[in-house]
Amino acid sequence: MEFGIKKCRVLVMKKGRHHKSGIELASEDKIKEIDLEEGYKYLGVLEADSIKEKIMKENVRKEYIRWVKEIQRSKLNRRNTISAINARAVSIIRYIAGTVGWKTDELQSLDRRTRKLLTTYNMFQSKGDVDRLYQQRSEGGRKKEDCVLIEKSCLYCYVSVSEELLLKESLNESVVAVGHDKETVLTIRKSKFLEKKLHSVFFKAIEFRDVKRYEWLRKGDWKKAAEGTLMAGQEQAIRTRSIQHRIDRVDIPPNCRICDEREETVAHIVSECGKLAQKQYKQWRQDNVAQTIHWQLCKDNSLEHNEQWYDHRPKAIVENESFKLLWDMRIQTDRELAYNNPDIIAFNKDKRTCLIIDVTCPFDYRLPEGEREKIDCYDELKRELKRIWNCREIKIVPIVIGAFGTISTRSHS
Numbered sequence: 001m002e003f004g005i006k007k008c009r010v011l012v013m014k015k016g017r018h019h020k021s022g023i024e025l026a027s028e029d030k031i032k033e034i035d036l037e038e039g040y041k042y043l044g045v046l047e048a049d050s051i052k053e054k055i056m057k058e059n060v061r062k063e064y065i066r067w068v069k070e071i072q073r074s075k076l077n078r079r080n081t082i083s084a085i086n087a088r089a090v091s092i093i094r095y096i097a098g099t100v101g102w103k104t105d106e107l108q109s110l111d112r113r114t115r116k117l118l119t120t121y122n123m124f125q126s127k128g129d130v131d132r133l134y135q136q137r138s139e140g141g142r143k144k145e146d147c148v149l150i151e152k153s154c155l156y157c158y159v160s161v162s163e164e165l166l167l168k169e170s171l172n173e174s175v176v177a178v179g180h181d182k183e184t185v186l187t188i189r190k191s192k193f194l195e196k197k198l199h200s201v202f203f204k205a206i207e208f209r210d211v212k213r214y215e216w217l218r219k220g221d222w223k224k225a226a227e228g229t230l231m232a233g234q235e236q237a238i239r240t241r242s243i244q245h246r247i248d249r250v251d252i253p254p255n256c257r258i259c260d261e262r263e264e265t266v267a268h269i270v271s272e273c274g275k276l277a278q279k280q281y282k283q284w285r286q287d288n289v290a291q292t293i294h295w296q297l298c299k300d301n302s303l304e305h306n307e308q309w310y311d312h313r314p315k316a317i318v319e320n321e322s323f324k325l326l327w328d329m330r331i332q333t334d335r336e337l338a339y340n341n342p343d344i345i346a347f348n349k350d351k352r353t354c355l356i357i358d359v360t361c362p363f364d365y366r367l368p369e370g371e372r373e374k375i376d377c378y379d380e381l382k383r384e385l386k387r388i389w390n391c392r393e394i395k396i397v398p399i400v401i402g403a404f405g406t407i408s409t410r411s412h413s
C-alpha cells in the first residue's frame with residue numbers, strides 16, 4: 001500500500017496570510033503547497049484559506065443537473081425517476097448544506113431548472129402546479145424534494161432537535177438560519193395549491209382524501225409522460241380552447257374543435273364529447289377495462305385466455321364444467337328490456353351465482369351517479385336472469401373508473 005504523496009498538499013497560514021512552503025520528505029519526495037486559486041478538495045468540499053463557495057456552487061449545480069438529466073434519460077418508471085432524483089441528485093446539494101451559503105434565489109433557480117428538465121421529458125407540464133409537485137403521493141403529489149427546503153430547513157431541523165451543547169449554541173448565535181420543518185413547508189405549499197382556483201378545482205370537487213381511490217398514483221408504475229399529461233389535465237393546465245379564450249384572452253372561439261357543440265374544457269374532451277364517444281371513450285377506454293376484467297376472470301377460472309391481458313380478445317362465450325363467461329352479448333328474455341347487454345356476465349354453475357359486470361368511465365365528479373345508473377338500469381335484467389337461469393344469488397358489479405383515474409370505492413372492494 002502506498003501513501004498518496006502526489007495528492008497531498010500543504011497550507012501554512014501565519015496571521016491570516018499564506019506562507020509558501022512545501023514539505024521535503026526523507027524519501028526526496030515533496031508535498032506541494034496548495035494553489036490558493038485552485039484550492040484543495042477535502043471530504044468533497046473545495047477549500048484553501050477559505051471554502052471556495054463560488055466554485056463549489058458551480059460544480060454542485062453542474063453535477064446536480066447532470067444527474068437529473070441522466071436519470072430522466074433512464075428507463076425508470078415515474079415513481080422511481082423521482083426517487084432517484086431525490087436520492088442521487090438532491091443528495092449532492094444535501095451533502096454541502098450549511099457548508100456553502102446558498103442564497104434562496106440560487107436554489108429557486110435550481111428548482112426551476114429541474115422543473116424545466118422534467119417538462120423536457122414530459123414528466124411535468126410547463127403550466128402544471130408547482131406546489132403539488134412537491135407534495136407526498138398520498139396527498140396527490142409526486143414527492144419531488146425541494147432544493148430550497150433541503151438547504152434551508154434540513155440543517156435547522158437537525159440542529160433544533162440536537163442535545164449537543166455546541167449545536168444548541170450555533171442556533172442561539174444564529175449561525176444556523178431558523179427555518180420551517182418539512183411538514184410545515186408542505187402544509188404551506190398545500191394551502192397555496194388549494195387557494196389556486198383553476199388548479200385545485202378538480203381536487204376540491206372530488207375530495208381527494210381516500211388514498212385507495214388513487215392507487216395508481218401511489219404505485220407510480222406508469223410511464224413518465226402518461227402521468228405528466230394526466231396530472232396536467234387534473235390541474236386544468238392543458239390549454240384547451242376554453243382556457244385560451246377565457247384566461248389567456250386569445251381571440252378564438254371557446255367551442256370544442258371536434259364537435260363544435262359545447263365549450264372545450266378538459267372535462268368535455270375526456271368524457272363528454274359526442275364525436276369521441278363511440279371510438280375513443282367506448283373502444284379505447286371502456287372496452288379495454290372490460291377486456292382486462294374478462295382476462296382476469298378467465299385466468300382465475302381456468303378458461304381459455306392469452307398470456308398477456310393486452311393480447312386478450314374475448315370470445316362471445318367461454319365456458320368449462322363449472323364456469324361460463326359471456327362477453328358483450330344481448331341476453332334473450334321473456335320481456336323486452338331496455339338494458340340487456342352488459343359487458344360481461346359471469347355464471348358460476350356449481351354455486352349457481354351470477355355477476356353482471358358493466359364498465360363505465362365518466363368524468364371523475366360523476367362517479368357516484370355512474371354507479372347508481374348502472375345498478376338501476378340492470379336491475380330488471382337481474383330479476384329476469386335470476387328466474388330464467390335459476391340463480392341462487394345474482395349481483396350487479398358496476399366498474400366505475402373516472403376519466404382521470406379516480407377509482408370508486410365499490411369497484412376497489
Ligand SMILES: [Zn+2]
Binds near residue numbers: 262268273274
Ligand atoms: Zn366536442
